[in-house]
Amino acid sequence: MNGKAATRGEAHLSTRTRLERGRSALGPALELVHTGRAPTRAVLTAELGVTRATAGAVAAELESLGLIRIDAKPSAAAGSQGRPSHRLSVAEAGPVALAAQVHADGFRAALVGLGGRLVATAPGCETVDADPAQVLGSVVEAGARLLRETGRRCVGAGLAVPSAVAEPEGTALNPLHLAWPAGAQVREIFADCVRDAGVEGPAFTGNDVNLAALAEHRHGAGRGARDLLCVATGHRGVGGALVLDGRLHTGSSGLALEVGHLTVHPEGRPCYCGSRGCLDVETDPLAFLTAMGVEPGPEGLLQQARRLLAEQYADPAVRTAAEELIDRLGLGLAGLVNILNPDRIILGGLHRALLEADPERLRAVVADRSLWGRSGGVPILACTLDHNSLVGAAELAWQPVLDDPLGALG
Incomplete structure (x- = not known):
């Protein structure tokens, strides 16, 4: 084989190798853009650990599929030097x-x-x-x-x-x-x-x-957490979820983290599971309205409970009922912290509203009742995504x- 032919063969092999590597990098690259962790091609290159040429080819392929948009001429930030890297974003008109x-x-x-x-x-x-x-x-x-x-x-x-x-x-x-x-x-x-x-x-x-936890971990208050605990009320009942090492943990058969059936008030209300005083019946919207002596209205239990907390928290009846639920929620969270040792807790539904109404009380209860809480505290944050369960359902289809x-x- 002459020298020119050998060079062409090496070039062809190099191109084929880049294409193979690029194909395997398409999914990780899309997830980085999808979750906002690769806003530029330079960041994408660094995160994937590939060459600029391979990162460029990967981004171009994703753009050709209608999944992302590449801005090749972004404006430079004030005071910055050098040519700004191509900006990457999801395609607004995509699938x-x-x-x-x-x-x-x-x-x-x-x-x-x-x-x-x-x-x-x-x-x-x-x-x-x-x-x-x-x-x-x-x-x-x-x-x-x-x-x-x-x-x-x-x-x-x-x-x-x-x-x-x-x-x-x-x-x-x-x-x-x-x-x-x-x-x-x-x-x-x-x-x-x-x-x-x-x-x-x-x-x-x-x-x-x-699914709410999955959405919050990728796009909301849980982004960047490694071990994330999510506890939330629906319109009735209480649910929990755990993201471990960046992945949703559902247990051996999909049934992990049924936190609604943790007992937080042994002499409390009868629960559907056969026990008494579970989080499910002690800290959900119906429990809040019952503690206030208020009949459920036509707007829906969760909306009614949220509205009362937001608009009438100065009312002694509202505050007393809220403090009762906060103390029981904090007791449940403390037990979960002792068992799971998460690096972040996020709360949704009525629990988010309780946190926002009196954040210091809830954090104090968790810190006082948990070993790890006393050693520095676990951040407790409100979920930030509207309709996070819907977004999480979509994540299943996007996977x-x-x-x-x-x-x-x-």
């Missing part, structure tokens, strides 16, 4: 995931793009039928209408439900506040509804608080694309 959420006070459908952006939402329904197929058919049809109206490409669908979802069957084991039968085959029913509605892509189902963008869309 979407259909996200659905069902809870005790209704259901909602939305289209969610990369970056956790809500592209469109359908008006929520306030009536939940006792037949899961009826409810899921209605929420999927609402999402399908959004897809027709927007003309967006769909990568798949995700559903958030207020129940533990057993794996691998995809059954809702305890949809107590929906009047659905225990063991309802929600994943299979949802997938059938998605297919019947003509929605493209695979269908997924998960617990609503698990195959994040794993292999070219395989999923190419």
